[in-house]
Amino acid sequence: MKHVGRLHLVTDARPGRDVLATVAAAVAGGVDTVQVRVEDDLTDRLAYELAESVLRLCRDAGVTCLVNDRLDVALAVGADGAHVGADDLPVAAARRVLGPDAILGATARDPVVARRAVADGATYLGVGPAYATSTKAGLPDAIGPAGVAAVAGAVSVPVIAIAGVTVERIPALLAAGAHGVAVVGAICAAGDPAAAALALRAELPA
Numbered sequence: 327m328k329h330v331g332r333l334h335l336v337t338d339a340r341p342g343r344d345v346l347a348t349v350a351a352a353v354a355g356g357v358d359t360v361q362v363r364v365e366d367d368l369t370d371r372l373a374y375e376l377a378e379s380v381l382r383l384c385r386d387a388g389v390t391c392l393v394n395d396r397l398d399v400a401l402a403v404g405a406d407g408a409h410v411g412a413d414d415l416p417v418a419a420a421r422r423v424l425g426p427d428a429i430l431g432a433t434a435r436d437p438v439v440a441r442r443a444v445a446d447g448a449t450y451l452g453v454g455p456a457y458a459t460s461t462k463a464g465l466p467d468a469i470g471p472a473g474v475a476a477v478a479g480a481v482s483v484p485v486i487a488i489a490g491v492t493v494e495r496i497p498a499l500l501a502a503g504a505h506g507v508a509v510v511g512a513i514c515a516a517g518d519p520a521a522a523a524l525a526l527r528a529e530l531p532a
């Protein structure tokens with residue numbers, strides 16, 4: 327099984343974004359896990375083709391590649407695993423679909439959901455929103471480092487903090503028990519995604 331990684335890039339696949347160029351730059355800068363996340367209305371065909379291309383970049387760099395939501399796409403391209411949340415397949419079902427060896431991430435915003443997700447087979451937890459974000463609408467209030475700490479203290483799997491993560495905020499998230507962070511805007515909206523990834527990476531343990 328590949329490693330869960332400490333610096334996750336979640337792709338920003340909104341129209342007009344050059345996802346592959348961003349992924350290539352981010353990987354060069356030190357991203358060690360890429361999660362392919364596409365718009366809900368993107369066709370399966372296009373999601374498959376994008377995931378296949380991202381996976382190729384990841385394989386060349388020895389980086390972990392996960393697919394958000396679409397387990398069929400994850401399996402079809404041979405990704406290292408997938409990430410599911412409250413609107414997706416339940417964690418136990420996702421584990422059955424992916425098999426025992428895949429990396430399976432699950433969203434957990436509190437300790438109760440976190441413990442259940444781990445019992446059902448999650449390899450790691452995506453925990454947030456750590457801070458406010460403009461990247462995704464409809465989220466609950468930010469839980470902050472204290473909320474991340476509550477989840478991290480309840481489970482023994484790696485906790486990946488997500489939402490509003492910046493270079494400056496990483497130390498507080500690590501102190502809260504996060505194993506790593508997942509970002510969209512901090513890399514995808516940066517003028518120089520490779521430099522942005524390098525700066526984030528510098529705040530994380532090896």
Ligand SMILES: Cc1ncc(COP(=O)(O)OP(=O)(O)O)c(N)n1
Pocket residue numbers: 334336361363394395409410411412413414431432433451452453486488508
């Ligand atoms: C690392 C990580 N954490 C949380 C999420 C959110 O997943 P989910 O709740 O399923 O929401 P969508 O991303 O599907 O909109 C994530 N993708 N990655």
Ligand SMILES: Cc1nc(C(=O)O)sc1CCOP(=O)(O)O
Pocket residue numbers: 336433453454455456458459460461462465488489490491508509510511512
């Ligand atoms: C995809 C996603 N899921 C979240 C959650 O809390 O469930 S926050 C998020 C996007 C995070 O983007 P940024 O790094 O630009 O804040």
Ligand SMILES: [Mg+2]
Pocket residue numbers: 394395409410411412413414
């Ligand atoms: Mg989801």
